[in-house]
Amino acid sequence: MTGRSAGATARLHRKLLLWVGYSGLLRRWGPRLLPRLDLWTYRRTNGRWMPSRLLRPVAVLHTVSRDGTPRLTPLLADRDSSGGFLVVATNFGRTRHPRWSDRLLRDPRAVINWRGTSVRVRARQLTPQEQDAARGRILQLMPPFDAYAERSHRKVRVFLLTPLTSGEKT
Secondary structure (H helix, E strand, O other), rough: OHHHHHHHHHHHHHHHHHHHHHHHHHEEEEHHHHHHHHHHHHHHOOOOOOOOHHOOOOOEEEEEEEOOOOEEEEEEEEEEOOOOEEEEOHHHHOOOOHHHHHHHOOOOEEEEOOOOOOOEEEEEEEOOOHHHHHHHHHHOOOOOOHHHHHHHHOOOOEEEEEEEOOOOOO
């Protein structure tokens, strides 16, 4: 693919993401259907595929609820050059924070499955200054981020999931 056609493809992809992200259909049905559909296909393909990966990079976050029940959550994720993952808790623009973000605040230890590989991570919520500095990366990951943040009437949590070294405890 030439540089010119790659740029045109990237612009078209971004327009598609914006259109999907702003649609009332996604706002209404996305939170109910997409995570379930992603997890259903994730389990049946042994983590090799999920429908949401057609549009964005998706990882599966493994956390534990208060009662000890394992929880799996598909999330849009961006991996940086240091191996860390940026994840945003928009919850499709809903007024409540997603439960997975509450679990990370309570216990920052988790596992993320990224492209078939499980990585033990420690989560840290970005400060407002760090979130501002990561703004370009956030918008690249999720173009309708600002609309979701405005619609939710809350400060959207953004986390950095840092891989643990083999000697570190989870």
